[in-house]
Amino acid sequence: xxxxxxxxxxxxxxxxxxxxxRATLLLEFADDLPDLPEHLQTAAMEPVPECQSPIFLSVxxxxxxxVRLYFSAPREAPTTRxxxxxxxxxxxxxxxxxxxxxxSDFASTLNLASVVSPLRLRGMSGMLVRIKRQVAEQTAx
Amino acid sequence: MKASKKPVALRRYVIHTLQRxxxxxxxxxxxxxxxxxxxxxxxPKPWELRKVPVELDPNPAFAAYAHPERLVSADWLSAHLGAxxxxxxxxxxxxxxxxxxHIPTAQKVDWHLNLNDPTVRDYIxxxxxxxxxxxxxxxxxxxxxxxxxxxxxxxxxxxxxxTLFGHPDVRLLDGGRDAWMNEQRETSFDVPExxxxxxxxxxxxxxxxxxxxxxxxxxxxxxxxVDVRSPQEYTGERTHMPDYPEExxxxxxHIPTAxxxxxxxxxxxxxxxxxxxxxxxxxxxLDPQTPTIAYCRIGExxxxxxxxxxxxxxxxxxxxxxxxxxxxxNSVRAPIVTGPEPDGAPAAE
Numbered sequence: 001x002x003x004x005x006x007x008x009x010x011x012x013x014x015x016x017x018x019x020x021x022r023a024t025l026l027l028e029f030a031d032d033l034p035d036l037p038e039h040l041q042t043a044a045m046e047p048v049p050e051c052q053s054p055i056f057l058s059v060x061x062x063x064x065x066x067v068r069l070y071f072s073a074p075r076e077a078p079t080t081r082x083x084x085x086x087x088x089x090x091x092x093x094x095x096x097x098x099x100x101x102x103x104s105d106f107a108s109t110l111n112l113a114s115v116v117s118p119l120r121l122r123g124m125s126g127m128l129v130r131i132k133r134q135v136a137e138q139t140a141x
Numbered sequence: 142m143k144a145s146k147k148p149v150a151l152r153r154y155v156i157h158t159l160q161r162x163x164x165x166x167x168x169x170x171x172x173x174x175x176x177x178x179x180x181x182x183x184x185p186k187p188w189e190l191r192k193v194p195v196e197l198d199p200n201p202a203f204a205a206y207a208h209p210e211r212l213v214s215a216d217w218l219s220a221h222l223g224a225x226x227x228x229x230x231x232x233x234x235x236x237x238x239x240x241x242x243h244i245p246t247a248q249k250v251d252w253h254l255n256l257n258d259p260t261v262r263d264y265i266x267x268x269x270x271x272x273x274x275x276x277x278x279x280x281x282x283x284x285x286x287x288x289x290x291x292x293x294x295x296x297x298x299x300x301x302x303x304t305l306f307g308h309p310d311v312r313l314l315d316g317g318r319d320a321w322m323n324e325q326r327e328t329s330f331d332v333p334e335x336x337x338x339x340x341x342x343x344x345x346x347x348x349x350x351x352x353x354x355x356x357x358x359x360x361x362x363x364x365x366x367v368d369v370r371s372p373q374e375y376t377g378e379r380t381h382m383p384d385y386p387e388e389x390x391x392x393x394x395h396i397p398t399a400x401x402x403x404x405x406x407x408x409x410x411x412x413x414x415x416x417x418x419x420x421x422x423x424x425x426x427l428d429p430q431t432p433t434i435a436y437c438r439i440g441e442x443x444x445x446x447x448x449x450x451x452x453x454x455x456x457x458x459x460x461x462x463x464x465x466x467x468x469x470x471n472s473v474r475a476p477i478v479t480g481p482e483p484d485g486a487p488a489a490e
Contacts (some may be wrong), residue, residue: 027240076290078237116236117253 001103007090061138064096077133083124194226195284205417207455232299233290242328280337288314292412298444304417336404352460364488366399375401377479390470394479403441436462
């Protein structure tokens with residue numbers, strides 16, 4: 001189980017900061033989340049009833065050497081956006097094998113438990129698990 | 142990629158922090174309102190106000206509610222920003238929302254990081270609550286206005302926790318964060334720093350407004366239970382909210398005899414509370430004088446319902462079962478009913 005170089009760099013960045021700056025860095029990631037490409041925007045608008053933090057996630061593993069990831073979350077959900085953005089910057093363009101090798105509990109290595117609470121961090125693990133599952137399904141057989 | 146631009150961004154942040162030495166740091170001219178260190182014994186009905194430091198919102202839209210003094214409008218709050226004895230708290234589901242802009246002078250209280258005990262599944266105790274209040278500069282006699290995202294779910298939850306400690310004057314901003322932001326009102330990035338207060342240590346008093354699993358079990362067939370989750374969670378079709386499997390339960394369904402009144406029926410599309418007349422219709426199946434217990438998944442949506450029943454409709458005896466479905470649906474041998482009907486109490490064992 002290993003991190004992609006980009007993901008490792010993000011872990012190192014967070015490790016070098018104190019809690020206050022970690023929160024700021026997470027907000028910067030939230031700001032950096034790119035908008036969805038046009039062909040995905042309609043699907044993202046499907047409402048999810050009672051969903052706490054609506055997150056749209058799309059995985060394209062047509063090229064297993066460079067998997068593309070697309071996320072969308074509203075501006076009013078900066079924590080969710082931040083998590084999505086970390087996964088986007090850390091995994092977009094990585095190979096299916098690299099993504100499969102990322103430990104599912106990667107979120108716990110970001111030192112964010114005291115900033116956003118361990119409960120919320122599990123939200124990021126949930127996203128990662130879904131990415132890994134979709135990559136595995138799309139590249140199977 | 143990220144590393145190359147991080148230093149620039151963080152430098153910007155440091156400058157921003159320096160600008161924070163702010164107008165709000167000297168904003169507590171409320172010496173005449175503070176009674177010094179005075180331990181107030183828990184009040185049997187902690188929501189009954191004894192003293193109101195900041196004038197009430199005379200908004201006619203609130204007049205019909207049982208306790209209009211528990212609500213303020215965005216207009217009122219805007220006009221009272223900086224008033225002595227007023228403290229504003231933002232409490233959200235998304236813990237970083239406060240940091241992307243908040244109501245000026247507001248401070249953040251996070252339900253998970255600040256109000257829950259970090260080890261035991263319980264709330265903080267009187268010492269910890271007093272320390273939290275002191276660190277925020279909140280006096281026992283201060284008027285606390287709480288607002289948040291998601292139609293005030295977490296704000297209502299925080300207000301309920303403040304009530305466990307009998308904080309006398311705590312109110313909600315009707316419509317929550319959205320009511321403020323949608324009207325393009327002033328927002329701020331400044332994190333105010335108030336001088337520490339001498340908030341007294343008050344023993345948490347759970348009994349009047351908090352129910353535990355054993356009490357809920359006793360209540361089956363005797364006291365009305367209200368399940369405020371979505372219909373899919375009530376029937377058992379779904380054991381958690383979409384995308385939140387970590388807050389799920391091993392079993393789906395509802396507590397026997399519980400009737401389904403989803404919390405959202407009390408909220409208008411803009412997040413404000415529905416009118417008294419509308420609320421009376423929504424909760425027509427409940428008798429105001431009968432003790433009632435509300436629950437949801439982890440106790441936040443049922444805090445919203447608790448607020449509505451207690452403060453807007455004036456039910457004198459409503460408790461929130463904060464263990465809710467994440468406790469009940471995981472408990473061995475806890476009786477469960479699936480499907481759309483409440484069904485009766487199980488036969489005696």
